Amino acid sequence: MSIFLDKLFAHSTKFIAITILFIVAWIFTVLVEHSMESIHAFGFDFLTTDIWAPNLEKFGALPAIYGSVVSTFLAMILAIPLAIGVAIFLSELAPARLKTPVGVSIELLAAIPSVIYGMWGLFYFVPIIRDAFGGVGISMLTAGIILSIMILPFMAAVTRDAMNTTPDILKESAYALGGTKWDVIKDVIIPYAKAGIIGSVILALGRAIGETMAVTFVMGNVHKISLDLTMPATSIPVALANEFTEADGDLYYSSLFELSLILLVISFAIISVAKFYFLRRKRD
Protein backbone atom coordinates (compact mmCIF):
# COMPACT_ATOMS: atom_id res chain seq x y z
CA MET A 1 0.00 0.00 0.00
CA SER A 2 2.69 2.46 1.00
CA ILE A 3 4.60 1.62 -2.17
CA PHE A 4 1.51 2.48 -4.15
CA LEU A 5 1.21 5.83 -2.33
CA ASP A 6 4.86 6.56 -2.98
CA LYS A 7 4.34 5.94 -6.67
CA LEU A 8 1.18 8.01 -6.75
CA PHE A 9 2.99 10.87 -5.07
CA ALA A 10 5.97 10.63 -7.42
CA HIS A 11 3.75 10.56 -10.49
CA SER A 12 1.50 13.42 -9.42
CA THR A 13 4.43 15.68 -8.58
CA LYS A 14 6.03 14.78 -11.89
CA PHE A 15 2.80 15.69 -13.64
CA ILE A 16 2.64 19.10 -11.91
CA ALA A 17 6.28 19.83 -12.75
CA ILE A 18 5.80 18.94 -16.41
CA THR A 19 2.62 21.04 -16.53
CA ILE A 20 4.70 24.10 -15.64
CA LEU A 21 6.97 23.46 -18.60
CA PHE A 22 3.93 23.05 -20.77
CA ILE A 23 2.36 26.33 -19.59
CA VAL A 24 5.52 28.29 -20.39
CA ALA A 25 5.61 26.79 -23.87
CA TRP A 26 1.90 27.44 -24.29
CA ILE A 27 2.15 31.14 -23.38
CA PHE A 28 5.05 31.55 -25.74
CA THR A 29 3.17 29.83 -28.57
CA VAL A 30 0.04 31.94 -28.08
CA LEU A 31 2.08 35.15 -28.13
CA VAL A 32 3.91 34.12 -31.29
CA GLU A 33 0.69 33.01 -32.97
CA HIS A 34 -1.11 36.28 -32.28
CA SER A 35 1.95 38.31 -33.23
CA MET A 36 2.21 36.71 -36.67
CA GLU A 37 0.08 39.29 -38.46
CA SER A 38 2.15 42.16 -37.13
CA ILE A 39 5.40 40.28 -37.81
CA HIS A 40 4.33 39.72 -41.43
CA ALA A 41 3.23 43.32 -41.86
CA PHE A 42 6.25 45.09 -40.36
CA GLY A 43 9.08 42.55 -40.07
CA PHE A 44 12.16 43.85 -38.29
CA ASP A 45 11.03 47.43 -38.90
CA PHE A 46 8.67 46.92 -35.97
CA LEU A 47 11.65 47.15 -33.64
CA THR A 48 13.10 50.30 -35.17
CA THR A 49 10.02 52.36 -36.10
CA ASP A 50 9.13 55.19 -33.74
CA ILE A 51 5.61 55.73 -35.00
CA TRP A 52 2.62 54.25 -33.21
CA ALA A 53 -0.48 55.41 -35.11
CA PRO A 54 -3.52 53.16 -34.68
CA ASN A 55 -5.61 55.39 -36.99
CA LEU A 56 -3.06 54.87 -39.79
CA GLU A 57 -2.54 51.19 -38.93
CA LYS A 58 1.17 51.95 -38.56
CA PHE A 59 2.88 50.43 -35.55
CA GLY A 60 6.47 50.57 -34.27
CA ALA A 61 7.75 49.33 -30.91
CA LEU A 62 10.71 51.66 -30.54
CA PRO A 63 9.08 54.27 -28.23
CA ALA A 64 7.79 51.55 -25.91
CA ILE A 65 11.13 49.68 -25.88
CA TYR A 66 12.94 52.98 -25.33
CA GLY A 67 10.59 53.85 -22.46
CA SER A 68 11.00 50.46 -20.84
CA VAL A 69 14.79 50.61 -21.09
CA VAL A 70 15.16 54.24 -19.95
CA SER A 71 12.70 54.07 -17.04
CA THR A 72 14.32 50.84 -15.84
CA PHE A 73 17.79 52.30 -16.25
CA LEU A 74 16.80 55.39 -14.23
CA ALA A 75 15.32 53.16 -11.55
CA MET A 76 18.49 51.08 -11.31
CA ILE A 77 20.79 54.13 -11.18
CA LEU A 78 18.77 55.53 -8.29
CA ALA A 79 18.12 52.28 -6.45
CA ILE A 80 21.48 50.46 -6.56
CA PRO A 81 23.53 52.87 -4.42
CA LEU A 82 20.66 53.39 -1.99
CA ALA A 83 20.00 49.66 -1.66
CA ILE A 84 23.67 48.92 -1.01
CA GLY A 85 23.74 51.73 1.55
CA VAL A 86 20.69 50.39 3.34
CA ALA A 87 22.12 46.84 3.25
CA ILE A 88 25.44 48.00 4.71
CA PHE A 89 23.58 49.83 7.46
CA LEU A 90 21.44 46.81 8.28
CA SER A 91 24.16 44.20 8.21
CA GLU A 92 27.10 46.09 9.69
CA LEU A 93 26.24 49.42 11.26
CA ALA A 94 22.77 49.31 12.81
CA PRO A 95 22.58 48.67 16.56
CA ALA A 96 20.82 45.39 17.38
CA ARG A 97 17.62 47.11 18.50
CA LEU A 98 17.24 48.81 15.07
CA LYS A 99 18.24 45.83 12.91
CA THR A 100 15.02 43.88 13.28
CA PRO A 101 12.40 46.67 13.06
CA VAL A 102 14.07 48.32 10.07
CA GLY A 103 14.76 44.97 8.41
CA VAL A 104 11.14 43.86 8.81
CA SER A 105 9.82 47.21 7.54
CA ILE A 106 11.94 46.84 4.43
CA GLU A 107 10.53 43.39 3.83
CA LEU A 108 7.01 44.81 4.31
CA LEU A 109 7.80 47.57 1.83
CA ALA A 110 8.78 44.89 -0.67
CA ALA A 111 5.38 43.28 -0.19
CA ILE A 112 3.31 46.37 -1.05
CA PRO A 113 1.30 45.68 -4.23
CA SER A 114 2.62 47.75 -7.09
CA VAL A 115 -0.75 49.37 -7.83
CA ILE A 116 -0.43 51.14 -4.49
CA TYR A 117 2.95 52.55 -5.48
CA GLY A 118 1.24 53.78 -8.66
CA MET A 119 -1.60 55.53 -6.85
CA TRP A 120 0.72 57.03 -4.27
CA GLY A 121 3.00 58.19 -7.09
CA LEU A 122 0.15 59.81 -8.99
CA PHE A 123 -1.18 61.78 -6.04
CA TYR A 124 2.05 62.68 -4.26
CA PHE A 125 5.00 62.30 -6.59
CA VAL A 126 3.57 63.77 -9.77
CA PRO A 127 2.98 67.24 -8.18
CA ILE A 128 6.44 67.18 -6.59
CA ILE A 129 8.12 66.39 -9.92
CA ARG A 130 5.98 69.03 -11.65
CA ASP A 131 7.04 71.69 -9.15
CA ALA A 132 10.68 70.66 -9.09
CA PHE A 133 11.42 69.94 -12.75
CA GLY A 134 8.52 71.50 -14.70
CA GLY A 135 6.38 69.71 -17.29
CA VAL A 136 3.11 68.05 -16.40
CA GLY A 137 4.62 65.81 -13.78
CA ILE A 138 3.49 62.66 -15.55
CA SER A 139 6.80 61.67 -17.07
CA MET A 140 9.63 59.23 -17.65
CA LEU A 141 11.43 60.67 -14.61
CA THR A 142 8.45 60.08 -12.31
CA ALA A 143 8.17 56.52 -13.56
CA GLY A 144 11.89 55.94 -12.95
CA ILE A 145 11.66 57.27 -9.41
CA ILE A 146 8.55 55.25 -8.54
CA LEU A 147 10.18 52.12 -9.97
CA SER A 148 13.32 52.74 -7.96
CA ILE A 149 11.30 53.09 -4.75
CA MET A 150 9.48 49.90 -5.63
CA ILE A 151 12.58 47.75 -6.26
CA LEU A 152 14.74 49.27 -3.53
CA PRO A 153 13.41 47.17 -0.62
CA PHE A 154 13.84 43.90 -2.51
CA MET A 155 17.39 44.80 -3.54
CA ALA A 156 18.27 45.99 -0.05
CA ALA A 157 16.89 42.82 1.57
CA VAL A 158 18.70 40.44 -0.80
CA THR A 159 21.93 42.44 -0.61
CA ARG A 160 21.73 42.45 3.20
CA ASP A 161 21.24 38.69 3.22
CA ALA A 162 24.23 38.26 0.92
CA MET A 163 26.37 40.48 3.15
CA ASN A 164 25.24 38.56 6.23
CA THR A 165 26.69 35.38 4.76
CA THR A 166 30.22 36.81 5.08
CA PRO A 167 31.80 34.58 7.76
CA ASP A 168 32.57 36.44 11.01
CA ILE A 169 36.03 34.90 10.98
CA LEU A 170 36.78 36.56 7.63
CA LYS A 171 35.70 39.97 8.90
CA GLU A 172 37.66 39.43 12.11
CA SER A 173 40.75 38.62 10.05
CA ALA A 174 40.56 42.01 8.39
CA TYR A 175 39.99 43.77 11.72
CA ALA A 176 42.93 41.79 13.15
CA LEU A 177 45.20 43.40 10.54
CA GLY A 178 44.21 46.87 11.68
CA GLY A 179 41.25 47.44 9.40
CA THR A 180 38.55 49.97 10.20
CA LYS A 181 34.87 49.21 9.79
CA TRP A 182 34.89 50.93 6.40
CA ASP A 183 37.95 48.95 5.25
CA VAL A 184 36.25 45.69 6.17
CA ILE A 185 33.00 46.63 4.41
CA LYS A 186 34.73 47.74 1.23
CA ASP A 187 37.49 45.11 0.99
CA VAL A 188 35.89 42.01 2.47
CA ILE A 189 32.11 42.19 2.78
CA ILE A 190 31.22 43.77 -0.57
CA PRO A 191 33.62 41.56 -2.59
CA TYR A 192 32.37 38.50 -0.70
CA ALA A 193 28.72 39.41 -1.34
CA LYS A 194 29.35 40.51 -4.92
CA ALA A 195 27.60 37.60 -6.61
CA GLY A 196 24.55 38.08 -4.40
CA ILE A 197 24.48 41.81 -5.06
CA ILE A 198 24.69 41.32 -8.82
CA GLY A 199 21.99 38.66 -8.63
CA SER A 200 19.68 41.00 -6.73
CA VAL A 201 20.32 43.77 -9.25
CA ILE A 202 19.43 41.51 -12.15
CA LEU A 203 16.28 40.18 -10.50
CA ALA A 204 15.23 43.75 -9.66
CA LEU A 205 15.91 44.68 -13.27
CA GLY A 206 13.61 41.89 -14.39
CA ARG A 207 10.91 43.12 -12.05
CA ALA A 208 11.29 46.76 -13.07
CA ILE A 209 11.22 46.17 -16.80
CA GLY A 210 7.96 44.22 -16.63
CA GLU A 211 6.34 46.42 -14.02
CA THR A 212 2.90 47.61 -15.12
CA MET A 213 0.68 49.08 -12.44
CA ALA A 214 3.21 51.24 -10.63
CA VAL A 215 4.14 53.09 -13.80
CA THR A 216 0.86 53.09 -15.74
CA PHE A 217 -0.42 55.85 -13.44
CA VAL A 218 2.54 58.16 -13.82
CA MET A 219 4.00 57.64 -17.30
CA GLY A 220 1.28 58.95 -19.59
CA ASN A 221 1.37 56.37 -22.41
CA VAL A 222 2.66 58.73 -25.08
CA HIS A 223 4.39 56.86 -27.92
CA LYS A 224 7.02 59.45 -28.53
CA ILE A 225 10.76 59.31 -27.94
CA SER A 226 11.95 62.38 -26.07
CA LEU A 227 15.32 62.98 -24.49
CA ASP A 228 13.60 65.30 -22.00
CA LEU A 229 12.92 63.10 -18.98
CA THR A 230 10.12 65.37 -17.74
CA MET A 231 8.03 64.55 -20.83
CA PRO A 232 5.35 61.86 -20.73
CA ALA A 233 6.42 58.56 -22.29
CA THR A 234 5.37 54.93 -22.46
CA SER A 235 6.78 51.50 -21.88
CA ILE A 236 5.79 48.07 -23.15
CA PRO A 237 3.63 47.10 -20.15
CA VAL A 238 2.11 50.59 -19.94
CA ALA A 239 1.07 50.44 -23.60
CA LEU A 240 -0.38 46.95 -23.12
CA ALA A 241 -2.36 47.93 -20.02
CA ASN A 242 -3.74 51.06 -21.64
CA GLU A 243 -4.53 49.83 -25.12
CA PHE A 244 -5.64 46.21 -25.09
CA THR A 245 -9.24 47.01 -24.26
CA GLU A 246 -9.52 49.58 -27.02
CA ALA A 247 -7.59 47.77 -29.72
CA ASP A 248 -9.88 47.71 -32.72
CA GLY A 249 -8.55 46.11 -35.84
CA ASP A 250 -6.55 42.91 -36.15
CA LEU A 251 -3.23 44.58 -36.89
CA TYR A 252 -3.48 46.83 -33.81
CA TYR A 253 -4.29 43.78 -31.70
CA SER A 254 -1.49 41.76 -33.22
CA SER A 255 1.03 44.57 -32.74
CA LEU A 256 0.21 44.69 -29.04
CA PHE A 257 0.84 40.94 -28.91
CA GLU A 258 4.19 41.44 -30.56
CA LEU A 259 5.04 44.06 -27.92
CA SER A 260 4.27 41.52 -25.21
CA LEU A 261 6.40 38.93 -27.00
CA ILE A 262 9.33 41.36 -26.96
CA LEU A 263 8.80 41.92 -23.23
CA LEU A 264 8.72 38.18 -22.59
CA VAL A 265 11.97 37.65 -24.48
CA ILE A 266 13.67 40.50 -22.58
CA SER A 267 12.46 39.15 -19.22
CA PHE A 268 13.59 35.61 -20.08
CA ALA A 269 17.01 36.93 -21.03
CA ILE A 270 17.34 38.83 -17.75
CA ILE A 271 16.27 35.86 -15.63
CA SER A 272 18.69 33.62 -17.53
CA VAL A 273 21.57 35.94 -16.70
CA ALA A 274 20.47 36.02 -13.04
CA LYS A 275 20.30 32.22 -12.98
CA PHE A 276 23.78 32.04 -14.40
CA TYR A 277 25.11 34.22 -11.58
CA PHE A 278 23.30 32.32 -8.84
CA LEU A 279 24.45 28.98 -10.22
CA ARG A 280 28.03 30.12 -10.36
CA ARG A 281 27.77 31.38 -6.80
CA LYS A 282 26.45 28.03 -5.59
CA ARG A 283 29.32 26.20 -7.23
CA ASP A 284 31.94 28.38 -5.50
Next chain:
Amino acid sequence: MATIIDIKEEIALQVKDFEYTYAGADAPSVKKLNMPIAKNSITALIGPSGCGKTTLLRSFNRMHDLYPGNKYAGEILFKNRNILDKNEDLIHLRTQIGMIFQKPTAFPMSIFDNVAYGLRLQGIKNKTELQDRVEKSLQNAAIWKEVKDRLKHDANGLSGGQQQRLCIARAIAVEPEVLLFDEPTSALDPISTAGIEELVVELKEKVSIIIVTHNMQQAARVSDYTGFMYLGELIELGVTENMFVTPTEKLTEEYITGKFG
Protein backbone atom coordinates in the same frame (compact mmCIF):
# COMPACT_ATOMS: atom_id res chain seq x y z
CA MET B 1 46.26 29.42 44.05
CA ALA B 2 47.70 28.83 40.67
CA THR B 3 51.26 27.65 40.22
CA ILE B 4 53.11 30.12 38.00
CA ILE B 5 56.80 29.66 37.36
CA ASP B 6 59.22 32.50 36.90
CA ILE B 7 59.98 33.44 33.32
CA LYS B 8 63.67 33.74 32.55
CA GLU B 9 63.20 35.69 29.33
CA GLU B 10 62.01 39.25 29.01
CA ILE B 11 58.25 39.67 29.41
CA ALA B 12 56.22 40.57 26.32
CA LEU B 13 52.80 40.76 27.92
CA GLN B 14 51.79 40.75 31.55
CA VAL B 15 48.22 39.82 32.48
CA LYS B 16 47.19 41.23 35.86
CA ASP B 17 43.99 40.36 37.75
CA PHE B 18 42.29 40.04 34.40
CA GLU B 19 38.57 39.33 34.22
CA TYR B 20 36.36 39.09 31.20
CA THR B 21 32.55 38.95 31.09
CA TYR B 22 30.54 38.30 27.95
CA ALA B 23 27.52 40.51 27.17
CA GLY B 24 24.53 39.40 29.21
CA ALA B 25 26.49 36.80 31.23
CA ASP B 26 26.16 36.79 35.04
CA ALA B 27 29.61 35.50 35.82
CA PRO B 28 32.96 36.28 34.22
CA SER B 29 34.32 33.71 31.74
CA VAL B 30 37.90 34.47 32.75
CA LYS B 31 38.50 35.08 36.46
CA LYS B 32 41.25 37.00 38.27
CA LEU B 33 43.89 35.75 35.93
CA ASN B 34 47.57 36.56 36.34
CA MET B 35 50.04 35.43 33.73
CA PRO B 36 53.32 36.54 32.15
CA ILE B 37 53.96 35.90 28.44
CA ALA B 38 57.63 35.45 27.57
CA LYS B 39 59.21 37.39 24.75
CA ASN B 40 60.39 35.50 21.66
CA SER B 41 58.95 32.30 23.04
CA ILE B 42 55.88 30.22 22.38
CA THR B 43 53.30 30.02 25.11
CA ALA B 44 50.61 27.39 24.60
CA LEU B 45 47.21 27.66 26.26
CA ILE B 46 45.51 24.32 26.88
CA GLY B 47 42.39 23.22 28.71
CA PRO B 48 38.98 21.69 28.08
CA SER B 49 36.36 23.40 25.90
CA GLY B 50 34.85 26.43 27.60
CA CYS B 51 37.82 26.95 29.93
CA GLY B 52 38.32 30.48 28.64
CA LYS B 53 41.56 30.03 26.70
CA THR B 54 40.21 31.46 23.43
CA THR B 55 38.43 34.21 25.36
CA LEU B 56 41.75 35.17 26.92
CA LEU B 57 43.53 35.02 23.55
CA ARG B 58 40.97 37.30 21.91
CA SER B 59 41.46 39.85 24.67
CA PHE B 60 45.10 40.45 23.69
CA ASN B 61 44.04 42.16 20.45
CA ARG B 62 40.70 43.37 21.83
CA MET B 63 38.79 41.28 19.27
CA HIS B 64 35.87 41.19 21.71
CA ASP B 65 35.33 44.90 21.09
CA LEU B 66 33.75 44.08 17.72
CA TYR B 67 30.69 42.87 19.63
CA PRO B 68 28.93 45.21 22.05
CA GLY B 69 28.33 44.69 25.74
CA ASN B 70 31.43 42.73 26.80
CA LYS B 71 33.37 43.80 29.88
CA TYR B 72 37.06 43.69 30.75
CA ALA B 73 38.55 44.16 34.21
CA GLY B 74 42.15 44.20 35.42
CA GLU B 75 45.12 44.95 33.19
CA ILE B 76 47.08 43.56 30.29
CA LEU B 77 50.42 45.34 30.14
CA PHE B 78 52.15 45.61 26.77
CA LYS B 79 55.04 48.00 26.06
CA ASN B 80 54.44 49.90 29.29
CA ARG B 81 50.76 50.50 28.77
CA ASN B 82 47.51 48.84 29.72
CA ILE B 83 45.95 47.76 26.45
CA LEU B 84 42.56 47.39 28.12
CA ASP B 85 42.47 51.16 28.58
CA LYS B 86 39.39 52.57 26.90
CA ASN B 87 41.53 55.11 25.05
CA GLU B 88 43.71 52.38 23.50
CA ASP B 89 43.99 52.81 19.71
CA LEU B 90 42.70 49.40 18.59
CA ILE B 91 43.76 49.83 14.97
CA HIS B 92 47.35 50.42 16.09
CA LEU B 93 47.19 47.66 18.72
CA ARG B 94 46.10 45.11 16.11
CA THR B 95 49.06 45.95 13.90
CA GLN B 96 51.33 45.21 16.88
CA ILE B 97 49.47 42.08 17.98
CA GLY B 98 48.41 39.96 15.01
CA MET B 99 46.12 36.95 14.89
CA ILE B 100 45.73 33.66 13.01
CA PHE B 101 42.35 31.93 13.14
CA GLN B 102 40.95 28.37 13.40
CA LYS B 103 40.27 28.27 9.69
CA PRO B 104 42.25 29.78 6.83
CA THR B 105 40.71 33.15 6.04
CA ALA B 106 42.01 34.21 2.64
CA PHE B 107 40.25 37.37 1.50
CA PRO B 108 38.40 37.32 -1.83
CA MET B 109 41.35 38.84 -3.70
CA SER B 110 44.67 37.79 -5.22
CA ILE B 111 47.50 36.15 -3.29
CA PHE B 112 49.59 39.30 -3.58
CA ASP B 113 46.77 41.58 -2.46
CA ASN B 114 46.07 39.35 0.52
CA VAL B 115 49.60 39.73 1.84
CA ALA B 116 49.77 43.41 0.90
CA TYR B 117 46.44 44.10 2.61
CA GLY B 118 47.71 45.05 6.05
CA LEU B 119 50.54 47.09 4.51
CA ARG B 120 48.12 49.03 2.34
CA LEU B 121 45.93 49.68 5.39
CA GLN B 122 48.97 51.36 6.91
CA GLY B 123 49.15 53.62 3.88
CA ILE B 124 52.11 52.02 2.13
CA LYS B 125 51.61 52.66 -1.59
CA ASN B 126 55.13 52.41 -2.97
CA LYS B 127 55.11 49.48 -5.42
CA THR B 128 58.69 48.36 -4.83
CA GLU B 129 58.29 48.44 -1.07
CA LEU B 130 55.03 46.47 -1.27
CA GLN B 131 56.64 43.89 -3.57
CA ASP B 132 59.68 43.52 -1.32
CA ARG B 133 57.70 43.11 1.84
CA VAL B 134 55.18 40.73 0.28
CA GLU B 135 58.00 38.55 -1.04
CA LYS B 136 59.85 38.61 2.28
CA SER B 137 56.69 37.69 4.20
CA LEU B 138 55.85 34.85 1.84
CA GLN B 139 59.40 33.54 2.20
CA ASN B 140 59.24 33.75 5.97
CA ALA B 141 55.94 31.88 5.87
CA ALA B 142 57.60 29.16 3.72
CA ILE B 143 55.17 29.49 0.86
CA TRP B 144 57.05 31.74 -1.56
CA LYS B 145 58.24 28.90 -3.82
CA GLU B 146 54.72 27.56 -4.24
CA VAL B 147 53.05 30.85 -5.11
CA LYS B 148 55.71 33.04 -6.70
CA ASP B 149 54.46 32.28 -10.22
CA ARG B 150 50.82 32.94 -9.45
CA LEU B 151 50.74 35.96 -7.18
CA LYS B 152 47.94 37.44 -9.26
CA HIS B 153 45.71 34.37 -8.85
CA ASP B 154 42.74 34.23 -6.50
CA ALA B 155 43.94 33.20 -3.04
CA ASN B 156 40.94 30.92 -2.59
CA GLY B 157 42.43 28.58 -5.20
CA LEU B 158 45.14 27.52 -2.74
CA SER B 159 44.85 24.42 -0.55
CA GLY B 160 43.87 24.75 3.12
CA GLY B 161 47.43 24.43 4.39
CA GLN B 162 48.71 26.91 1.80
CA GLN B 163 45.94 29.36 2.71
CA GLN B 164 46.85 29.14 6.38
CA ARG B 165 50.49 29.87 5.56
CA LEU B 166 49.27 32.75 3.39
CA CYS B 167 47.37 34.07 6.42
CA ILE B 168 50.56 33.82 8.47
CA ALA B 169 52.45 35.69 5.73
CA ARG B 170 49.73 38.34 5.77
CA ALA B 171 49.97 38.67 9.55
CA ILE B 172 53.79 38.93 9.66
CA ALA B 173 53.91 41.38 6.74
CA VAL B 174 52.94 44.22 9.08
CA GLU B 175 55.77 43.16 11.45
CA PRO B 176 53.83 42.61 14.66
CA GLU B 177 55.57 41.97 17.96
CA VAL B 178 53.12 39.36 19.14
CA LEU B 179 51.18 36.74 17.15
CA LEU B 180 48.08 35.05 18.51
CA PHE B 181 47.23 31.61 17.08
CA ASP B 182 43.71 30.39 17.73
CA GLU B 183 43.83 26.63 17.03
CA PRO B 184 45.57 27.31 13.72
CA THR B 185 45.65 23.69 12.55
CA SER B 186 42.21 22.48 13.60
CA ALA B 187 40.97 22.57 9.99
CA LEU B 188 44.11 21.05 8.44
CA ASP B 189 45.36 17.59 7.55
CA PRO B 190 48.36 16.10 9.46
CA ILE B 191 50.95 17.04 6.82
CA SER B 192 49.82 20.66 6.60
CA THR B 193 49.67 20.71 10.41
CA ALA B 194 53.30 19.62 10.65
CA GLY B 195 54.25 22.38 8.20
CA ILE B 196 52.46 25.04 10.22
CA GLU B 197 53.98 23.81 13.49
CA GLU B 198 57.46 23.98 12.02
CA LEU B 199 56.73 27.49 10.80
CA VAL B 200 55.43 28.63 14.20
CA VAL B 201 58.68 27.49 15.83
CA GLU B 202 60.74 29.42 13.28
CA LEU B 203 58.70 32.56 13.79
CA LYS B 204 59.57 32.94 17.47
CA GLU B 205 62.92 34.44 16.55
CA LYS B 206 61.05 37.57 15.53
CA VAL B 207 57.79 37.53 17.47
CA SER B 208 56.33 36.40 20.75
CA ILE B 209 53.70 33.75 20.20
CA ILE B 210 50.63 32.63 22.11
CA ILE B 211 48.90 29.56 20.73
CA VAL B 212 45.58 28.12 21.82
CA THR B 213 45.29 24.43 21.04
CA HIS B 214 43.01 21.50 21.76
CA ASN B 215 45.82 19.18 20.88
CA MET B 216 48.15 18.51 23.82
CA GLN B 217 50.76 16.86 21.61
CA GLN B 218 50.87 20.06 19.59
CA ALA B 219 51.46 22.11 22.73
CA ALA B 220 54.22 19.69 23.76
CA ARG B 221 55.83 19.81 20.31
CA VAL B 222 55.95 23.54 19.70
CA SER B 223 55.75 25.50 22.92
CA ASP B 224 58.30 26.70 25.46
CA TYR B 225 55.72 27.45 28.13
CA THR B 226 52.31 25.90 28.67
CA GLY B 227 49.41 27.38 30.58
CA PHE B 228 46.61 25.07 31.69
CA MET B 229 43.25 26.75 32.13
CA TYR B 230 40.15 25.34 33.75
CA LEU B 231 36.77 27.02 34.38
CA GLY B 232 38.10 30.46 33.54
CA GLU B 233 41.14 30.24 35.77
CA LEU B 234 44.81 29.66 35.07
CA ILE B 235 45.65 26.53 37.05
CA GLU B 236 49.30 26.25 36.15
CA LEU B 237 51.89 27.92 33.98
CA GLY B 238 55.12 26.02 33.53
CA VAL B 239 58.00 25.16 31.25
CA THR B 240 56.47 22.84 28.67
CA GLU B 241 58.91 19.94 29.16
CA ASN B 242 58.19 19.84 32.88
CA MET B 243 54.44 20.45 32.56
CA PHE B 244 53.82 17.30 30.60
CA VAL B 245 56.11 15.13 32.74
CA THR B 246 55.82 16.43 36.29
CA PRO B 247 52.99 18.90 36.62
CA THR B 248 52.68 20.57 40.00
CA GLU B 249 48.91 20.81 40.21
CA LYS B 250 46.72 17.73 40.56
CA LEU B 251 44.15 19.16 38.06
CA THR B 252 46.85 19.60 35.42
CA GLU B 253 47.99 16.04 35.88
CA GLU B 254 44.45 14.72 35.58
CA TYR B 255 43.87 16.71 32.41
CA ILE B 256 47.06 15.76 30.62
CA THR B 257 46.67 12.11 31.52
CA GLY B 258 43.18 12.18 30.05
CA LYS B 259 41.17 11.71 33.28
CA PHE B 260 38.82 14.48 32.06
CA GLY B 261 38.65 16.75 29.08
